[in-house]
Each structure stands twice: as C-alpha cells, then as structure tokens.
Amino acid sequence: MEQERAWDIATQWMGTLADLDGAAAVLEWDRETIMPPGGAEARGSQLATLAALRHSHLLDPAAGDALEVVADSDDPWRAASARVARRERDRAARVPEALVRSLTEASSRGVAVWSEARPKGDVQAWIGAITPLIALTRDHGEALADGGDPYDALIDLYEPGTTHAMLEPVLDSLAARVRPLVDHLAGAGGPPLPPGPWDDPAQMALAADVVRDIGFDATRGLVGRTAHPVTMGLGAGDTRLSTRVDVSDPLSSIMAALHEGGHALYDQGIPEERRRTLAGDAPSLGAHESQSRFWENHVGRTPEFWARLQPGLRQAFPGVAGALDTDDYVRALNRVQLQPIRVESDEVTYDLHIVLRTRLERALITGDLQVADLPLAFDDGMEALLGIRPTAPAEGAMQDVHWAAGIIGYFPTYTLGNLYAAMLAEALEREVGPIGDVLAAEGPAPLLAFLRERVHAHGRVMETPELMRRATGSDLTADPFLAHLERTYASTASLS
Amino acid sequence: MEQERAWDIATQWMGTLADLDGAAAVLEWDRETIMPPGGAEARGSQLATLAALRHSHLLDPAAGDALEVVADSDDPWRAASARVARRERDRAARVPEALVRSLTEASSRGVAVWSEARPKGDVQAWIGAITPLIALTRDHGEALADGGDPYDALIDLYEPGTTHAMLEPVLDSLAARVRPLVDHLAGAGGPPLPPGPWDDPAQMALAADVVRDIGFDATRGLVGRTAHPVTMGLGAGDTRLSTRVDVSDPLSSIMAALHEGGHALYDQGIPEERRRTLAGDAPSLGAHESQSRFWENHVGRTPEFWARLQPGLRQAFPGVAGALDTDDYVRALNRVQLQPIRVESDEVTYDLHIVLRTRLERALITGDLQVADLPLAFDDGMEALLGIRPTAPAEGAMQDVHWAAGIIGYFPTYTLGNLYAAMLAEALEREVGPIGDVLAAEGPAPLLAFLRERVHAHGRVMETPELMRRATGSDLTADPFLAHLERTYASTASLS
Numbered sequence: 002m003e004q005e006r007a008w009d010i011a012t013q014w015m016g017t018l019a020d021l022d023g024a025a026a027v028l029e030w031d032r033e034t035i036m037p038p039g040g041a042e043a044r045g046s047q048l049a050t051l052a053a054l055r056h057s058h059l060l061d062p063a064a065g066d067a068l069e070v071v072a073d074s075d076d077p078w079r080a081a082s083a084r085v086a087r088r089e090r091d092r093a094a095r096v097p098e099a100l101v102r103s104l105t106e107a108s109s110r111g112v113a114v115w116s117e118a119r120p121k122g123d124v125q126a127w128i129g130a131i132t133p134l135i136a137l138t139r140d141h142g143e144a145l146a147d148g149g150d151p152y153d154a155l156i157d158l159y160e161p162g163t164t165h166a167m168l169e170p171v172l173d174s175l176a177a178r179v180r181p182l183v184d185h186l187a188g189a190g191g192p193p194l195p196p197g198p199w200d201d202p203a204q205m206a207l208a209a210d211v212v213r214d215i216g217f218d219a220t221r222g223l224v225g226r227t228a229h230p231v232t233m234g235l236g237a238g239d240t241r242l243s244t245r246v247d248v249s250d251p252l253s254s255i256m257a258a259l260h261e262g263g264h265a266l267y268d269q270g271i272p273e274e275r276r277r278t279l280a281g282d283a284p285s286l287g288a289h290e291s292q293s294r295f296w297e298n299h300v301g302r303t304p305e306f307w308a309r310l311q312p313g314l315r316q317a318f319p320g321v322a323g324a325l326d327t328d329d330y331v332r333a334l335n336r337v338q339l340q341p342i343r344v345e346s347d348e349v350t351y352d353l354h355i356v357l358r359t360r361l362e363r364a365l366i367t368g369d370l371q372v373a374d375l376p377l378a379f380d381d382g383m384e385a386l387l388g389i390r391p392t393a394p395a396e397g398a399m400q401d402v403h404w405a406a407g408i409i410g411y412f413p414t415y416t417l418g419n420l421y422a423a424m425l426a427e428a429l430e431r432e433v434g435p436i437g438d439v440l441a442a443e444g445p446a447p448l449l450a451f452l453r454e455r456v457h458a459h460g461r462v463m464e465t466p467e468l469m470r471r472a473t474g475s476d477l478t479a480d481p482f483l484a485h486l487e488r489t490y491a492s493t494a495s496l497s
Numbered sequence: 498m499e500q501e502r503a504w505d506i507a508t509q510w511m512g513t514l515a516d517l518d519g520a521a522a523v524l525e526w527d528r529e530t531i532m533p534p535g536g537a538e539a540r541g542s543q544l545a546t547l548a549a550l551r552h553s554h555l556l557d558p559a560a561g562d563a564l565e566v567v568a569d570s571d572d573p574w575r576a577a578s579a580r581v582a583r584r585e586r587d588r589a590a591r592v593p594e595a596l597v598r599s600l601t602e603a604s605s606r607g608v609a610v611w612s613e614a615r616p617k618g619d620v621q622a623w624i625g626a627i628t629p630l631i632a633l634t635r636d637h638g639e640a641l642a643d644g645g646d647p648y649d650a651l652i653d654l655y656e657p658g659t660t661h662a663m664l665e666p667v668l669d670s671l672a673a674r675v676r677p678l679v680d681h682l683a684g685a686g687g688p689p690l691p692p693g694p695w696d697d698p699a700q701m702a703l704a705a706d707v708v709r710d711i712g713f714d715a716t717r718g719l720v721g722r723t724a725h726p727v728t729m730g731l732g733a734g735d736t737r738l739s740t741r742v743d744v745s746d747p748l749s750s751i752m753a754a755l756h757e758g759g760h761a762l763y764d765q766g767i768p769e770e771r772r773r774t775l776a777g778d779a780p781s782l783g784a785h786e787s788q789s790r791f792w793e794n795h796v797g798r799t800p801e802f803w804a805r806l807q808p809g810l811r812q813a814f815p816g817v818a819g820a821l822d823t824d825d826y827v828r829a830l831n832r833v834q835l836q837p838i839r840v841e842s843d844e845v846t847y848d849l850h851i852v853l854r855t856r857l858e859r860a861l862i863t864g865d866l867q868v869a870d871l872p873l874a875f876d877d878g879m880e881a882l883l884g885i886r887p888t889a890p891a892e893g894a895m896q897d898v899h900w901a902a903g904i905i906g907y908f909p910t911y912t913l914g915n916l917y918a919a920m921l922a923e924a925l926e927r928e929v930g931p932i933g934d935v936l937a938a939e940g941p942a943p944l945l946a947f948l949r950e951r952v953h954a955h956g957r958v959m960e961t962p963e964l965m966r967r968a969t970g971s972d973l974t975a976d977p978f979l980a981h982l983e984r985t986y987a988s989t990a991s992l993s
Contacts, residue, residue, distance in 0.1 A: 020546035030527075039714070039735060043733045
C-alpha cells in the first residue's frame with residue numbers, strides 16, 4: 002500500500018476514535034457538572050456503549066495494514082500515530098475479554114466497598130474487596146507485559162516509556178533528601194487566611210480571570226465547577242477545566258484553577274491539525290502533570306504572582322481582602338505541616354506519600370506484600386518516611402480510592418509531574434530569566450511561550466523521557482525539585 | 498427462535514440504539530447551552546460519527562430474525578417495539594446512501610444560503626439553493642414510499658399513521674371556520690405588559706417554579722436556557738427543557754417554559770422500564786405537540802393559571818408586577834393581531850399559516866408547483882387565507898428554515914398538536930371538570946394525571962390516531978379547537 006493511501010485510511014480510523022473519545026468526554030463533563038441524579042444509570046450505560054464501540058473500532062482489522070505502512074513513514078507525527086495505535090491495539094488484543102469484565106466488576110465493587118468502609122474504618126471489608134482486585138490487576142499486568150515485568154506494564158498504561166528501574170533510584174534519592182528538609186521546614190509558612198466568607202460567585206469569576214490571564218483561550222473552552230477539579234478535552238477547540246469553591250478559603254479555588262489551567266493550556270497547545278490523530282495528545286500523565294504543577298507551584302507560589310493578582314483580589318472581595326497584602330497569601334499557601342492525608346499535604350511532603358505508595362503497590366504486584374499485611378506496612382512506611390503515624394484506618398492505606406478501583410502504576414505519575422515541572426522551571430529560568438522577574442516585567446506570556454515550544458507543540462511525537470530531555474537538557478532528576486523546595490520554603494520561612 | 502430469547506436479543510439491540518440516541522442528545526444539549534464557539538467543528542464530527550454508528554447498528558442483520566419473532570409477541574409493548582424497529586430498518590434500507598449524502602449536503606447548503614439570503618431578501622439565491630433540495634426531498638419521499646404517495650411517506654417520518662387524505666378535510670374545514678373568527682376577533686385582547694425590565698435571573702427561577710408546579714420532576718431532569726426553547730430526552734431519568742428570557746416581556750419565558758414543560762412531562766411520563774425499547778417514546782411529533790400545546794394554551798391562557806402564579810410574579814418582580822392583576826396578563830397574552838410571520842402569530846391565526854404551508858409543500862412534492870413560483874403562490878395563499886399580504890420576501894415563503902433544510906411533511910404536526918390538545922382538553926373537561934375550576938380547586942395535578950393515564954402511559958404501543966381516539970373518544974376533528982378559540986377569545990374580548 003502507498004504511504005498516502007495508508008495515511009488516508011489511518012486518519013479516517015483515528016478520526017472515529019477521536020470522535021468517540023470526544024463524545025465520551027462530553028458525557029463525562031455533563032455528568033460532573035449538571036446531570037440530574039435520575040440520569041446516572043442511563044449515563045453509565047451510554048458510556049459503556051461508547052466504550053464497547055471504541056474497543057471494537059480500535060481492534061478493527063481493516064486498519065491494520067494501513068497502520069503498518071504508516072509506521073514506516075518519515076514524518077515523525079505519522080510514525081508516532083502508528084506507534085501509539087500499535088500500542089493501544091496490542092494492549093487491547095492481549096487482555097482477554099473475560100479479564101476485562103472481571104476487572105470492571107471488581108473495580109466497581111471495590112469503589113463501592115471503599116466508599117462505605119473508609120468512613121467506618123472497616124479494614125476487613127476493604128481487604129476483602131481489594132484482595133481479588135489486586136490479583137486481577139496482577140493478571141492484567143502479566144497479560145499486558147507479555148513476559149516482561151507486570152508492574153512496568155501497569156505503569157506503561159499511564160506513563161509510557163518509563164519503567165520502575167528508571168523511577169526507583171530517583172524516588173529513593175528524593176525520599177532521602179526531602180526528609181531532612183521536612184524536619185527543617187515543619188511549621189514554616191504563615192497562618193491561614195481569615196475565614197471570610199469569600200464570596201462564591203466572585204471566586205468563580207476570579208478563577209476564570211486567572212486562567213485567562215495565564216493564556217487560556219476562552220473561545221476554545223470554558224471554566225466550570227465540579228466537586229473535584231478536573232480538565233477535559235472534548236475535542237479540538239473545546240478544552241474545559243473546572244474549579245471548586247470553599248467560601249472560607251479562596252486559595253482552594255485559585256490554586257485548583259491554576260493547576261487545571263496548566264492542564265488546559267497543554268490541551269490547547271496541541272497543534273490543532275494533529276488533534277484527530279493519535280499523536281495529537283500528551284505522551285503521558287506525568288507530562289500532563291508537569292504542566293499543572295508548573296503553574297500551580299512554580300508560578301502560583303511566587304510573591305510576584307500574588308502581587309499581580311492583588312488588584313483582582315481587592316476588587317472581588319472588597320471586605321476581607323482589603324486588609325491583606327501579598328505576603329499574607331504566599332505565607333498561608335506555603336505552610337508546611339506534616340499530616341497523614343496525601344491530598345491535603347503540602348508541596349514539601351507530598352512526594353513522600355507517593356514514594357510510600359509506589360513501594361507498596363509494586364510489592365503487591367510482585368507478591369512480596371499481601372493485601373492483608375498492607376495496612377500495617379502502610380503505617381510503618383509512613384512513620385519511616387514522614388515521621389508520623391496514622392491514627393485511624395482512614396488516614397492509612399484506605400485513604401485513596403486508587404487501589405480500591407484497581408488503579409496501580411498511576412501514583413508515580415504525580416511525582417513525575419512534580420519533578421518534570423521543576424526541571425522545566427529550571428531550564429526556563431536558565432534561558433529566559435527568573436520566573437518571578439518575568440512575571441513582574443512581562444506577565445505570564447513568556448512562560449507559556451516556553452512551554453508551548455518545548456512541550457505542547459510536540460504532542461506525542463516523543464515519549465515523555467525523550468521529550469523532557471530535549472526540553473530541559475537533562476534526564477529525570479530530583480535536583481531541580483529539591484532546589485525549588487529549598488528556595489521557596491527557605492524564603493517563606495524567613496517571611497514568617 | 499423462542500420468544501424470550503428473541504426478546505433478549507432485541508432488547509440488547511434496542512438498548513444500544515437508546516444509548517447512542519441518548520449520547521447524541523447530551524452532545525446536542527451541551528452544544529445548545531454552553532459549548533464554546535471553538536468546539537463547533539469537532540462537535541459536528543462527533544455527532545456525524547454517532548449517526549453513522551447508529552445507522553449501521555440499526556441495519557445490523559443479526560437483529561433481524563429476533564425482531565421477526567418479537568413482532569408476533571402477544572405483549573403489545575414488544576410487538577410495538579418490533580413494529581417501530583421494522584419501520585426504521587425499512588426506511589434506512591430503502592434510501593440509497595448516495596441520496597442520504599446528497600440530502601445532507603444540500604440541506605446544509607440550503608440552511609447556509611437561507612441564513613444569508615433571508616435578511617437581504619435575496620429570493621433568487623434562496624430559489625437556487627432549494628430547487629435541487631426539493632427535488633432530492635421528492636426522491637427521498639419516492640424511495641421511502643416504495644410505490645405509495647411520496648408526500649405521505651414524508652409525513653410518516655414525523656407523524657406515522659397519518660396521511661394527507663386524513664389531514665386535508667380537517668385542514669380545509671379549519672381554514673374555512675377560523676377565517677370568520679379572525680375577522681371577528683382581530684384586535685381582541687389587551688395592551689402588552691409594561692416593558693419592565695423584568696429581572697433576568699428572576700424569570701429563569703420563575704420558569705423553573707412553573708414547570709415544577711405542573712409536575713416536572715427536577716430530580717429526573719433540569720431546566721436550562723437556550724436561544725430557541727427546546728426539550729430533550731437524554732436517557733431515562735434525564736429530561737431537559739429550556740426557556741429563553743426577554744427582559745422586556747416575562748410572557749416569553751413563562752409560555753416557553755409551559756410549552757416545553759408539556760413536552761418534558763410527556764417524556765417523564767413514559768414508563769421508565771420501557772425507555773430502552775423502541776416503544777418507549779411518543780408515537781409522533783403531533784402527539785408530543787399535543788402535550789406542549791395543552792399546557793401552553795389550555796392551561797396557560799386561563800385566568801385561574803395566572804391567579805395561581807400571581808404571588809410568584811409579585812415576589813419575583815416586586816416593582817413592575819406590583820401594579821398588575823391577573824387580567825392584565827391574560828389579556829396581554831390573548832391578543833389577536835393579524836401578521837405574516839408564523840412564529841410570532843397568535844393562537845387564533847397560527848394554524849392558517851400551517852394550512853398554507855401544507856398545501857404548498859404538498860404541491861411542491863406532487864410537482865403541481867415549481868419552486869420558482871413558490872414566492873408568489875405563498876403571498877397569494879396568505880392573502881386568501883388571512884386577508885393580509887407579505888410586504889417583503891422575509892415575510893413570505895422565505896420566513897421559515899424548514900424548506901431550506903429539506904424538511905417537508907413536518908409543518909402539519911404543529912396543527913395536529915393544536916387539534917389533539919383541544920380534543921384532550923375537551924375530554925378532560927367532560928370527565929374531570931372545567932380546567933379553570935380544577936386548577937383553582939386542586940391545582941394542576943388532576944390535569945397531569947389525566948394526560949399520564951390517557952397518553953403518556955401508552956408510549957408508542959398505538960399509532961397517534963388510535964391513541965387519541967382511545968383517549969378522547971373521537972377521530973381527528975377541529976371542533977374542540979374551534980370551540981376553545983371561541984370561548985377563550987370571546988371572554989378575552991369581553992374583558993377588553
């Protein structure tokens with residue numbers, strides 16, 4: 002088959018995949034934002050039908066020959082599309098349908114049991130539900146690995162191109178070097194902001210202003226509101242992010258908007274004409290998270306960002322914000338406080354929670370750890386890494402939904418995001434200038450321009466390790482992240 | 498094949514159709530309410546992909562044998578599902594793919610040309626675009642009719658079970674009897690309401706209150722806002738309607754909410770357990786319109802409805818509504834004023850516009866009328882029926898989008914809705930009591946209960962003529978509608 006004809010067939014096949022993915026995203030966005038409770042069952046059924054149609058379209062044998070030809074293309078975008086297509090088709094073909102069904106059922110049951118057992122601290126119920134699920138997830142990893150390492154195969158679902166062997170030394174060094182920092186910084190930062198109330202509609206409006214200010218194109222997307230902030234690509238030209246509102250704390254809505262805004266800028270930065278191909282996306286979750294963390298942590302924690310936002314804050318909250326200055330926000334934000342819950346932890350300690358989970362979930366897959374021993378291993382591990390011990394099961398191994406949903410190999414992507422964000426920030430500061438100075442002098446535009454050129458513009462042409470190496474000049478390393486922590490929190494500590 | 502096994506296969510096949518239809522409805526609802534402009538192209542592509550998947554699923558030969566067996570079921574719901582399935586499959590099989598493609602393209606072009614040509618009064622551009630479209634629509638009717646009458650086949654797309662031969666005498670008698678009424682009532686009714694402003698959010702909140710008051714279950718649906726009011730079923734338990742807001746006129750949002758609320762109550766009244774079958778829907782557009790028109794015209798134009806709404810109006814609009822009493826609303830609403838635009842015309846003259854269009858579009862399909870002669874025929878026909886003559890092309894044959902979109906056979910369903918609504922109202926008054934008295938004494942619940950039992954509960958088990966015959970004891974007739982007009986507008990005239 003000729004290359005051009007093969008590409009025509011492949012693009013048509015990928016276009017249908019893109020349409021099905023976009024349609025599913027519309028259904029999910031609607032569900033998270035406005036769907037009435039009565040619609041839940043029908044919506045689940047619609048999503049399952051779209052997933053089944055996607056699965057059979059993905060495996061359509063008619064596309065196979067064309068994809069083989071496209072894989073040999075000299076055009077890196079075409080070759081990348083064929084590579085991603087082959088990976089997705091191989092994965093779908095390797096996992097028996099019966100296993101997929103068992104996993105789906107066990108995952109639904111796991112989440113349901115977890116929702117009920119966590120508030121009650123019912124460890125036995127939780128163990129009962131996740132034991133078969135972990136076994137099925139191991140089977141899944143083995144089926145995907147096709148003779149290779151099952152945990153690597155699971156990581157590969159979320160972070161293609163990265164293996165546990167690449168991760169482990171970085172996580173170990175990170176753990177060893179963050180721990181003394183924690184001891185030094187614990188208690189750094191200032192008191193929380195006054196409890197307001199901080200007007201709810203004003204917070205939503207300010208969040209939308211913040212994302213537009215950093216470069217979000219509101220004609221090609223929108224800012225909504227959900228219980229859990231999220232970013233979704235609903236198709237080319239329709240990127241949506243959401244925030245949440247806590248009337249006692251405006252940092253929650255603003256930082257969520259910055260975080261999701263980072264994801265959304267990535268989505269909007271993918272070249273429009275690639276969007277209907279399999280190369281027109283981010284190469285991994287870690288790559289995506291690097292963008293959200295960049296804006297959240299390397300921009301959103303600087304005094305210059307808050308100085309820039311100050312007029313907006315005073316206008317939005319004329320009462321409560323009138324008496325606050327920039328440092329009040331920065332210090333409240335950069336408060337370091339050891340505590341057992343991952344999602345509530347600060348920037349300094351966050352990754353220790355991830356190191357713990359990565360070690361434990363790998364041991365679950367290798368069989369070195371049994372689910373029945375997980376709660377104790379979790380508490381012991383937290384004590385060793387953070388120096389604190391959970392006082393209740395809901396603060397320990399049961400705290401996250403991931404394992405109860407059969408999601409293993411996902412946790413490391415959070416830390417990869419943090420490390421890549423810091424590597425990108427360091428490269429940017431080296432080449433463009435200190436982020437705070439750039440913000441003060443020119444606003445966020447040069448920061449976005451750097452990310453657009455180094456990351457967004459490349460879609461999935463390279464795997465993440467290669468993309469980041471070219472963008473930053475370095476292999477995966479924790480050094481820039483540690484330097485960022487020292488700088489940010491040392492200066493914050495000195496403010497307090 | 499055994500009946501039970503056949504039914505299992507059929508329900509699975511229909512469930513996938515329901516999921517695809519529901520998913521498409523979610524995509525459309527989102528598009529009409531919040532989609533950013535940049536998303537339009539991707540959304541069109543997603544909807545086209547879902548339509549293509551629906552088409553190939555509809556024609557799936559694997560379902561054929563099972564549907565044949567189900568057609569012989571003694572269960573009327575099952576037999577009705579099989580009947581609708583066969584009709585849809587026959588239609589899809591009869592129309593060549595090339596014709597479908599040509600129609601889609603000509604329809605898109607027709608709408609685009611119409612949008613531009615109408616404001617400019619460019620009759621020639623409009624004729625140029627719709628001439629080939631009408632020819633294709635005739636081909637479509639001929640393909641569907643399979644030897645029968647092409648216009649009947651087109652009507653059948655929207656109003657199965659009703660033919661032009663059934664319609665014509667009713668429309669003729671309606672035209673003959675409305676005309677003298679128009680002469681008598683022209684100018685009846687009171688002045689418009691004061692221009693306010695009538696607060697926008699208060700109008701939205703009041704519209705939602707109105708639909709909940711008539712029985713809409715807000716846990717199984719929601720009330721939104723669109724440029725053109727609409728009702729959509731997004732799946733079992735998720736029925737959505739929208740209204741619009743004109744800050745100078747609250748009647749616009751309230752009457753649109755009542756109209757769409759009537760459609761939504763019908764959708765919510767379909768037995769939940771039938772929703773994933775092809776019998777779990779209304780049997781026709783005319784049947785659906787009978788429900789919207791019932792609440793809009795037979796409830797929403799009564800003094801008792803406005804008396805019931807009076808406290809809500811005074812609370813929502815404390816300034817402007819304070820000085821108004823019930824009669825002010827009723828008289829402003831029931832104003833009779835001859836004018837050439839269908840969508841702006843009053844209840845008395847509305848159906849004369851439909852009679853005109855039905856006569857003309859049938860002549861276009863039979864070939865008795867050429868598109869080039871349509872503008873003059875339209876103006877002459879309006880003068881004969883209403884006694885007024887359009888003064889510009891945009892007031893004449895070009896005013897509606899339907900013909901420019903290749904939609905022929907649809908107009909009669911509006912008048913069928915009005916006639917069936919009046920037939921139902923008459924039956925209800927005979928059996929339950931005068932609507933005004935019921936509203937004043939018990940509120941809207943007994944009215945909804947009557948419609949639920951007579952109409953909603955039956956889904957698509959019967960075709961519309963049979964459904965309405967059983968519900969009202971009568972064949973299609975204009976008598977109750979004319980009696981309603983005489984009563985409503987005579988009393989309004991006496992108020993003025």
